[in-house]
Amino acid sequence: MDEHDLSVVIVTWNVRGLLPACLESLQADLKESDLESEVIVVDNGSSDGTVELVAERFPFVQLIALGENRGFAAANNIGFARSHGRAILLLNPDTEVLPGAITWLWRALHAAPHVGLVGACLLNSDGSLQSAGYRFPGYVQNLLDFFPIHPRLIGSRLNGRFGPGDGLTPFAVDHPLGACMMVRREVVEKVGGLDEGYFYYSEEIDWCRRIRAAGWTILTAPAALVVHHAGGSTRQISEASFLQLHRSRARYFCRWHGRTFVRRLAWLAELAAGWAALRARLTGRADLAVRARLLRQAAAIYRHTPCCDESV
Incomplete structure (x- = not known):
């Protein structure tokens, strides 16, 4: 070699x-x-x-x-x-x-x-x-x-x-x-x-x-x-990459911070989704409605990550 x-x-x-x-x-x-x-x-x-x-x-x-x-x-x-x-x-x-x-x-x-x-x-x-x-x-x-x-x-x-x-x-x-x-x-x-x-x-x-x-x-x-030139490899899949980011974060926080921490992140994401949805209704902004939907999906990712499952 x-x-x-x-x-x-x-x-x-x-x-x-x-x-x-x-x-x-x-x-x-x-x-x-x-x-x-x-x-x-x-x-x-x-x-x-x-x-x-x-x-x-x-x-x-x-x-x-x-x-x-x-x-x-x-x-x-x-x-x-x-x-x-x-x-x-x-x-x-x-x-x-x-x-x-x-x-x-x-x-x-x-x-x-x-x-x-x-x-x-x-x-x-x-x-x-x-x-x-x-x-x-x-x-x-x-x-x-x-x-x-x-x-x-x-x-x-x-x-x-x-x-x-x-x-x-x-x-x-x-x-x-x-x-x-x-x-x-x-x-x-x-x-x-x-x-x-x-x-x-x-x-x-x-x-x-x-x-x-x-x-x-x-x-x-x-x-x-x-x-x-940030995002050059990922900008083609913005919504998919957003969800992948949170899957990876869920894995990281489960490993290094544990189940309780990740459950709290799920709660925070739900709270943020509600806030984004409220702002979307008040302003009519479509981007905020999309953000609310994605944050709800992120919350589900944190909630259903294996370390957050009582059966684990």
Whole structure:
């Protein structure tokens, strides 16, 4: 087996329009980093020509075409198994790696032996801050998610979000957003890969919780700047992805917080659905009626998650 410094694993699903910018920016920054690297694209059954694009335009990529959508966690784990790097970079296809980001992530990961995973500082398409890391979610984050809040609160510490610090010094977080994070192979070998019970969403939060529980530190490298055109892999299925988000959250909260916590989330979702329905009637807004319907479905997901079933 030829060992590399770094393996990059990118999971794709119908992202033909976004992937070239990702791969081109990645290739340029890997070249500047001087790291021995490999790039692996695992395709989840794309039907838009993503596989053909990679095969034709990016010969440096190792392409694994699964032929079906196995989910984000399972596809990443397949990429891990194929990889040879001493570290692995999980990168979303709807990202663009800015110059120097790979080097900053690598340096932060190897700054101390207890550092197990490092996330990038993610920017929106307009260059504004999107994410510099999070605290593990709890009641407050769910409350702010279920009910309309002032936009300023979305990116606040109250909502479990970190700012970029001084822009240079890495700092500890509970977890980064999964769009760009570098992990030691040793961590994967000791903790295991992503939980494939999560089809999409929350898998990186669960993984980081397991990594933290095993004694590793998780950092954000704020100088590692990556543009994340958020939702590029999921915007085709907005209602379906909303419900999948809550299925994944239910799994996460059952595992880490237990039955009572998830029952309370069901109650909160029902309350939020009632509030949205009332506002829909008062204003005539169709979007609020849709939100009320989806929140009722989310409440049912939390209520019927196995850990909430008395027979379990």
